[in-house]
Each structure stands twice: as C-alpha cells, then as structure tokens.
Amino acid sequence: MSHDMSEENLPESHGSAGEVADHGNPFADPGLPAHEPRRTDIDERAAKRAERQVSLMFLVSMVATVGFIVSYVAIDPDKIVYIFPLGHVSALNFALGLTLGVALFMIGAGAVHWARTLMSDVEIPAERHPIEADDEVRADVIGQFRTGAAESGFGRRKMIRNTLIGSMALVPLSGVVLLRDLGPLPEKKLAETGWKKATEAQPLELVNMSTMLPLKPEDIVVGSLTFAMPKGMTTHDEDFQQQIAKDALMLVRIAPEDIKDEKSKGLGFEGILAYSKICTHVGCPISLYEQQTHHALCPCHQSTFDLADGARVIFGPAGHPLPQLKITTDEKGFLVATGDFAEPVGPSFWERAR
Numbered sequence: 001m002s003h004d005m006s007e008e009n010l011p012e013s014h015g016s017a018g019e020v021a022d023h024g025n026p027f028a029d030p031g032l033p034a035h036e037p038r039r040t041d042i043d044e045r046a047a048k049r050a051e052r053q054v055s056l057m058f059l060v061s062m063v064a065t066v067g068f069i070v071s072y073v074a075i076d077p078d079k080i081v082y083i084f085p086l087g088h089v090s091a092l093n094f095a096l097g098l099t100l101g102v103a104l105f106m107i108g109a110g111a112v113h114w115a116r117t118l119m120s121d122v123e124i125p126a127e128r129h130p131i132e133a134d135d136e137v138r139a140d141v142i143g144q145f146r147t148g149a150a151e152s153g154f155g156r157r158k159m160i161r162n163t164l165i166g167s168m169a170l171v172p173l174s175g176v177v178l179l180r181d182l183g184p185l186p187e188k189k190l191a192e193t194g195w196k197k198a199t200e201a202q203p204l205e206l207v208n209m210s211t212m213l214p215l216k217p218e219d220i221v222v223g224s225l226t227f228a229m230p231k232g233m234t235t236h237d238e239d240f241q242q243q244i245a246k247d248a249l250m251l252v253r254i255a256p257e258d259i260k261d262e263k264s265k266g267l268g269f270e271g272i273l274a275y276s277k278i279c280t281h282v283g284c285p286i287s288l289y290e291q292q293t294h295h296a297l298c299p300c301h302q303s304t305f306d307l308a309d310g311a312r313v314i315f316g317p318a319g320h321p322l323p324q325l326k327i328t329t330d331e332k333g334f335l336v337a338t339g340d341f342a343e344p345v346g347p348s349f350w351e352r353a354r
C-alpha cells in the first residue's frame, strides 16, 4: 500500500492549540497549553500555609545543624550503639551523619517546595537565537530576572528569606567544628624516632623485621631490599604500630661506584644504605625496589626515589628525599646505628623546617 503525503491528502486540521495549526506545515509550533494557576496562586491562605511549611523545613535544618555541633562536642568518639538495621555503629558517626544529612536535606526540600508552590510557574518559551546576545536581548534577560526575583517573593516573604539565610549561615559551621580534628600539633613526636636511643658510645643494632635477628653486612646483598627496625622492639609492645611507623628502615646495598651522592655514601657502610621506609608524601610504607635503576617506588601515589642519589625524588608528589640513617658495624660485626635520623621522617608537618 502506498501513502501519498501530498498537501491535498493531509488530514484536515481544526486549528486548535495542540493540533496542527498551519495547513501548509504539519510541524508548526503547537504553542504552549494555557497556564493553569495553582491553588497557592489563587488562595492566599494556601500560599501562607506553603510559606509556613517552607520555613519549617529551613528551621528543622537549623536545629539539625545545632544538633550536629552538639553531637560532635558531647558524644564520646569510642561509644558504640546498636541501631537497627545497621547493627553496632559508632554513636558519634551515626549522630553526625544523621544531623548533617537532615540539615542539608531540609534546605533542599524547602527550596524545592518553595519553587513548586510559591514561585512563579509561568512557562516562557525561549526561541533559538545566535549565541551572542544583542543589547536588547540582554536588557530583556535582566528584566526577566528582575521579574523572576520579584515573583519569587524573596524580598516580600521575609519569613522564608530570613529562615533560609539562617539555615545557609549555620550549615558551614559543621565544617568549621571539624577543624578540631586537625590538632593537636605533632610537636616533637615526629621529629624523633626510636633510633634516638643510639649513640656513638652505645650503638643500637639493626634487626631484620622478618626474622627478628640482628643483621650483619653479609646478610645484605647487592640488589636486595631488607626491612629493619631497632633492637629491643617487639610486635607485642603496646605502641608497636606507632613506633614502627617512624622507625622502619629500608636497607639496600649498592656497588660503591654506583652511589652518586657522596654524603649518602658516607652515611652508609660499604655500600649498604639505610633509608626511612616511610614515604615523605603522606607516609605510606615503601616496599618496591628496582635493583637495576636503584629506584624505590611508593605504591600509594607512585612517588619514586633514587636510592643511589640520596633518595632524591625523581617522580611523584613526595616533597623531599627519604631521610637516611647513619650506620656502621659494632665490634661483633653487627650493623648498628649511632644516632637518630638527622631530619624528621615521613610527610611534612607544620612545625617542620622544610
């Protein structure tokens, strides 16, 4: 069957809105349906009721923000509570999440309810036009914006305006109180490590972290990577995790002629160099070593250090080289340290000189 869509065979148009308006053009703009006023447009009591509902939402947001701050100050961070169906959760985290969620949700819900019930919902068709607007169009847009601002009632409906300003002003306080978690300052805690007990007179042995045995130079072969910690430390120590996060060492042996940095060579023993294992970016433990290039790679953000050149940063976000520990051997032939690192290990912090 063939369909003849010539002008004579087009269906007859009745010319009403929403139907074909132009007999010569089946795709003519049907126009917008007539605007239907909402209840709040014609009933002042309904409008007042909507206004109170919107304000109530903003008020709930304000109360929730105050609840957030009170929770942060008053709830013990170690307190665990049972919440169905979550199970056992931190009371502080639950309270912070709940109150901040309510505070933000109520601002959004209030704004949506305000737009749907009280702001103008008259649709204005925008014709396509060149991107660059001429002066007349700009003036028209500014006029429309001003009309929209006036119709939104932002200036006239003072209760909504004031409660919205109040809720928006209070919500950022949630972030301000969290600044407390940036403290306290580390002071000397990061400037010293467990190696500070070592002196020239009483050196401290390096212990293999896997075997817990003291290390001799012959245990460290060229191309190998060995992890070490100070003698006397055990995994049963109460503060083991805090200590190992500062004391852990990375031992490598590089042929002396391949060591480019003379100061670094002087801190080592017969090509054995002892660097901090803690990345100077944000403190991840470094565990990857490329024996051909002498590069150590941090798995967290790929900072790469050249261990043959004083652990200089050659790639990645780390801010400074890995600190190096001065080592030698004692009279029994064990590898020992004779002092602490010359600079703080790990990432930079505020009191650090560099």
Ligand code: FES
Pocket (backbone or CB within 6 Å): 279, 280, 281, 282, 283, 284, 298, 299, 300, 301, 302, 303, 316, 317, 318
């Ligand atoms: S912690 Fe090592 S690169 Fe970020």
